[in-house]
Amino acid sequence: MKWVLYISDFMIPLIIFGILVYGLLKKINIFDVFIEGAKGSVNTILTIMPTLIGLMVAVGIIRASGALDMIERGLKPLLKFTSFPSELIPLTILRSISASASLGLVLDLFKQYGPDSFIGRLISVMMGCTETIFYTMSVYFMSIGIKKTRYTLAGAILANLAGVIASFYITIWVFGR
Amino acid sequence: MLNYLWGFMILIGIIVATFTGTMGEVTQAAINSSKEAVQICITLLGVLAFWMGIMKIAEKSGLISGLTNKIRPILRFLFPDVPDGHDAQKYIATNLIANVLGLGWAATPPGLLAMKALQKLNLKKNEASNAMCMFLIVNISSVQLISVNIIAYRSQYGSANPSEVIGPSLLATCISTVTAIIFGKIMERRKRS
Known part of the structure; x- marks a missing residue:
């Protein structure tokens, strides 16, 4: 097994262990605090749910109509020289525009190919290392009235691109195709 | 949009x-x-x-604020224009730690406060400072340690091992973040137009 997969197995238990030990050492009522924090998830879910329903319906419709397949097929010749799956191009682009819209597409791809397929694994890795560009930039810069963003956009696109390329090769390296 | x-x-x-x-x-x-x-x-x-419960323990026990102090040397390197101990530094630290732990909802408020504090240090008020550019590029490059949501979705669609992507994802995140930092540092050296 590759060491990267050890990280996968150990990460969550390790974080939980560390946090619990720290909490006990600081004499916190860990279970009470846990309950208090866990309660917050209901509100989070209630805000996510309508968005998710709206977007999954939209993605479901565009997928069922055959339009998404047309886009993917149209993009195929462009990617002939790389081995990057054309199914992921709409996702890669949408990811930089809107987090929730790209989420709808991710779930659709999980359904189409299964989360343990090459595509399923690749999008899982990809979603973990990229972030929405335009949304984040507009919220942060607009809040303080900045008009000239200089090299932020270029840097953000470059970072996301590096993330996508890295995800692609890392997924092949760790899981094979 | x-x-x-x-x-x-x-x-x-x-x-x-x-x-x-x-x-x-x-x-x-x-x-x-x-x-x-x-x-x-x-x-x-x-x-x-479950995750928010665990993270609440991290917050209440002072673990998160402790980490915020520990990453100061990194912040000094990333944001040389921000004086040590300035409000901006504190907010940036809180935002980055929240992002690392995957607490997206907790990252935005300190993130916006960080921008406000950086604006006070900014000389041209309608133009982004080097620190602002760096802050946003690093933020967008994603510094998340674990994406619990993705793991939940994978499990929903019947993955045999939903968490197997954590390691690869972490590696990819490091690459995108390092790319972001290198780019930011190169651009910083160039004269402001």
Whole structure:
């Protein structure tokens, strides 16, 4: 097994262990605090749910109509020289525009190919290392009235691109195709 | 943005369906997808509740604020224009730690406060400072340690090992963040136009 997969197995238990030990050492009522924090998830879910329903319906419709397949097929010749799956191009682009819209597409791809397929694994890795560009930039810069963003956009696109390329090769390296 | 995107997806879908003769499937998809969204929310609720509970312990025990102090040397390197101990430094630290731990909802408020504090240090008020550019590029490069949501979605769609992507994802995140920092540092050296 590759060491990267050890990280996968150990990460969550390790974080939980560390946090619990720290909490006990600081004499916190860990279970009470846990309950208090866990309660917050209901509100989070209630805000996510309508968005998710709206977007999954939209993605479901565009997928069922055959339009998404047309886009993917149209993009195929462009990617002939790389081995990057054309199914992921709409996702890669949408990811930089809107987090929730790209989420709808991710779930659709999980359904189409299964989360343990090459595509399923690749999008899982990809979603973990990229972030929405335009949304984040507009919220942060607009809040303080900045008009000239200089090299932020270029840097953000470059970072996301590096993330996508890295995800692609890392997924092949760790899981094979 | 989302208004157009959302409308566009549905309208295109319906228009294409009239040509491909898939109107029945489109209707089915609309009904099934909304049902599925609710199922996903239920899976997500479980994972999220557990994770938010654990993170509350990290917050209440002072672990998160402790980490915030520990990353100061990194912040000095990333934001040389921000004086040590300045408010901006504190907010940036809180934002980055929240992002690393995957607490997206907790990252935005300190993030916006950081921008406000950076604006006070900024000489040209309508132009982004080096520190602002660096802050946003690093933020967008994603510094998340674990994406619990993705793990929940993978489990919902029947993955045999939903968490197997943590390691690869972490590696990819490091690469994108290092790329972001190198780019930011190179651009910083160049004279402001």
